[in-house]
Amino acid sequence: MTIDIGLIRHSWSLIEPVADQVTKHFYGRLFANYPHIRELFPPAMDLQRDRLFHALAQVVLNLEDGDGVGDYLGQLARDHRKYGVQPEHYPAVGDCLVAAMRYHAGELWRPAYDEAWMTAYKFIAEVMIQAAEQDATQSPPSWVATVVAHEVRTPEIAVITVQPDQPYPYRAGQYATLQSAHWPRVWRPYSIANAPRQDNLLTFHVRMVPGGWVSTALMHHTRPGDSLLLGPPRGSLVLDRASTSHLIFIAGGTGLAPLKALIEESVWVPDRPAIDLFHGVRRSVDAYDNEDLQRLRSDHRRLRIVHAISDDPDQWRRQSAVDALEYHRIVPDGDVFVCGSPDMVRVTANRLLGLGVPLHRIHTEFAPGGAARFAVL
Numbered sequence: 001m002t003i004d005i006g007l008i009r010h011s012w013s014l015i016e017p018v019a020d021q022v023t024k025h026f027y028g029r030l031f032a033n034y035p036h037i038r039e040l041f042p043p044a045m046d047l048q049r050d051r052l053f054h055a056l057a058q059v060v061l062n063l064e065d066g067d068g069v070g071d072y073l074g075q076l077a078r079d080h081r082k083y084g085v086q087p088e089h090y091p092a093v094g095d096c097l098v099a100a101m102r103y104h105a106g107e108l109w110r111p112a113y114d115e116a117w118m119t120a121y122k123f124i125a126e127v128m129i130q131a132a133e134q135d136a137t138q139s140p141p142s143w144v145a146t147v148v149a150h151e152v153r154t155p156e157i158a159v160i161t162v163q164p165d166q167p168y169p170y171r172a173g174q175y176a177t178l179q180s181a182h183w184p185r186v187w188r189p190y191s192i193a194n195a196p197r198q199d200n201l202l203t204f205h206v207r208m209v210p211g212g213w214v215s216t217a218l219m220h221h222t223r224p225g226d227s228l229l230l231g232p233p234r235g236s237l238v239l240d241r242a243s244t245s246h247l248i249f250i251a252g253g254t255g256l257a258p259l260k261a262l263i264e265e266s267v268w269v270p271d272r273p274a275i276d277l278f279h280g281v282r283r284s285v286d287a288y289d290n291e292d293l294q295r296l297r298s299d300h301r302r303l304r305i306v307h308a309i310s311d312d313p314d315q316w317r318r319q320s321a322v323d324a325l326e327y328h329r330i331v332p333d334g335d336v337f338v339c340g341s342p343d344m345v346r347v348t349a350n351r352l353l354g355l356g357v358p359l360h361r362i363h364t365e366f367a368p369g370g371a372a373r374f375a376v377l
């Protein structure tokens with residue numbers, strides 16, 4: 001089975017500008033023709049639509065990287081088990097997807113695109129079905145997790161610790177999706193803010209998003225003893241365990257979560273020269289994890305922590321996390337991990353490139369569920 005990457009990319013360039021219409025059309029057609037599939041999805045589809053397009057874009061843009069695409073599809077398949085996706089759903093999705101693309105490309109659509117997409121989709125479906133079957137032999141589709149601690153750190157940020165009902169293997173830096181009983185079938189990604197622990201506890205940093213269903217439920221309507229559902233771990237923002245390079249972590253707000261997990265993992269590498277964390281927050285009151293971070297620092301003297309405050313009128317020095325890196329004259333001569341809002345990640349990554357940090361030393365994953373690589377301006 002050979003996928004014609006040229007045809008896929010060419011047809012994708014027709015679809016990209018009308019992605020929103022294509023995904024709406026796709027789901028409309030899917031639910032009209034296969035009403036039983038509707039039950040697998042949440043009542044409101046807005047975020048779901050973005051996810052489909054994002055997942056497709058990841059595959060299309062990385063088709064040459066066979067291993068990378070395989071890993072990505074494997075994670076996607078494991079994650080889709082929690083929705084109850086079955087092998088017989090795949091052909092329905094493929095048919096509706098190609099029909100939606102054909103419809104919106106109009107006269108520009110060539111018959112050869114149909115074949116190219118059906119071949120590519122067959123490959124995607126086979127990899128995903130196989131990965132899901134393999135996963136079913138060793139993991140549940142989702143985990144029930146009991147809330148064991150719920151700390152309100154600021155009026156908008158809660159730190160929540162849960163105990164999954166069975167072992168939850170993951171790597172520091174990965175994220176999981178959470179579902180609250182208040183919003184059935186609605187999953188939201190959150191990074192796991194601690195390295196794997198013997199007691200299997202997982203901590204999440206939740207910022208309440210205005211109008212955010214799950215974040216509001218987690219912030220205001222969740223208490224110790226409540227149950228949450230937990231999807232499988234995802235993401236590739238992980239440490240190279242063989243490396244002993246100088247590590248710099250640049251976090252924006254709750255983007256601290258995965259970086260804290262990576263710091264917890266990296267402080268144990270004996271030959272590591274230094275670990276620097278720059279945590280950018282808007283106001284000093286937003287430094288929600290200061291106490292925990294200082295505790296971590298008192299146990300590991302090679303760890304240096306700088307808080308950068310960007311928007312507080314009471315602060316005489318206002319700076320972003322990457323400004324603080326320059327201000328403190330830290331030479332970024334190792335690996336730099338960046339996490340925060342997509343804009344913060346993009347701006348920071350471009351500043352680092354300007355400081356001479358090679359691209360392969362800059363490690364980033366947008367907000368979970370967002371684009372995996374930043375766009376270099």
Ligand SMILES: NC(=O)C1=CN([C@@H]2O[C@H](COP(=O)(O)OP(=O)(O)OC[C@H]3O[C@@H](n4cnc5c(N)ncnc54)[C@H](O)[C@@H]3O)[C@@H](O)[C@H]2O)C=CC1
Nearest residue numbers: 190191252253254255257280281310340341343344347367
């Ligand atoms: N909670 C979690 O597990 C995770 C959250 N994230 C993402 O991290 C972000 C955190 O947001 P908040 O806590 O509201 O932090 P925030 O948006 O208030 O920003 C925190 C810091 O980032 C800087 N910043 C924001 N936009 C910037 C830009 N365009 N250029 C340069 N610096 C910028 C601010 O100046 C501030 O220093 C969200 O987008 C979230 O999705 C990412 C990974 C994990």
